[in-house]
Amino acid sequence: MTSPNRVGLTTVLATAIASAAFFLTGLTVVRGLADVKNASDVINVTGSARRSITSDQAVWHFTVRSVNDQSLQAAYRSFRATQPAVEDFLKAQALSGSELRREPVTAGPEQYTVIETLNGENREVxxxxxxxxxTYRLQSNDIQKIQGAVSAATSAFVDASTGGVTIESSDIEYLYTRLADVRLALLKEASQDAQRRAQAIAQSAGNSVGAVKNARMGVFQITPRFETSVEDSGSYDTSSLEKDVTAVVEIDFVVR
Structure with missing residues (x-):
């Protein structure tokens, strides 16, 4: 038979445990409501800014390449025979020491494969x-000088590109040397754009925008003028003289 005192103690303990559980549940609910409220007090917006730029530097490479199947000496003789034409061409461009860079001459054997037919079967040999x-590198802030050199190269190297010698030319690369300054200015403008958007959204609901809670900078897109395509990792066009630079930022603002 259970004593009355023991029954009373059990009842008190059960009541205490139930009260504690109810209290903890209440705290959980209150915290959940607080988290929801905090989350609703933040507005997330994206801002962007774009600026048009004109490249201020041009780079062009061309390579004189002599190939001979018989010997390295024969390849070198053909290579040397092209040098007067190349030197005359470079002299005509009136390049300064900083505008012309010559890579070291490379020489040696090169492996390649051909397809031959033997007993009706094709095989690689x-x-x-x-x-x-x-390789020669021409780089100048005088963009017209580089463009003129590329145009002149076609006729200048006609006679040189014979006897196993080829002149391989790259496309002109157009660069902008003050890009760091443009990026800083665009980040500021993109942030201001994000703030204006946030204010417009908040004011429509009768609120106002407060401090920045989080900010994330997106990648820069440097594209040909009026180009709309973008890349997830960012882009840096060097094929166009005229370019657009676009910056994007994502900002969380506190709503008051």
Whole structure:
């Protein structure tokens, strides 16, 4: 038989446990409501800014390449035979020392494969040829000078590109040397754009925008003028003289 005192103690303990559980549940509900309220007090917006720029520097590469299947000496003789034409061309461009860079001459064997038919079957056959080459880099803030050099190269190298010698030319690369300053200015403008958007949204609900809670900078897109395509990792166009630079920021504002 259970004593009355023990029954009373059990009842008190059960009541205490139930009260504690109810209290903790209440705290959980209150905290959940507080989190929801905090989350609703933040507005997330994206701001952007764009600026048009004109490239202020041009870079162009061309490579003189001599190939001979017989010997390295024969390849080198052909390579040397092109040098007067190349030197005359460079002299005509009136390049300064800082505008012209010559890479070291490279020479040696090169492996390649050809397809031959034997007994009605095609197979790859390894061959060796000898290559001598040198690359020239023209870089100048005088963009018209580089463009003129590219135009002149076509006729200047006609006679040189014979006897196993080729002149391989790259496209002109157009660069902008003050890009760091533009990026800083665009980040400021994009942030101001984000704030204006946040204020417009908040005011429509009768609220106002407060401090910045979080800010994330997106990638920069440097694209040809009026180009609309973008890349997730950002882009840096070097093919166009005229470019657009676009900056994007994502900002969380506190709503009051």
């Amino acid at each position: 390894a061959r060796t040829r000898y290559v001598v080459s040198e």
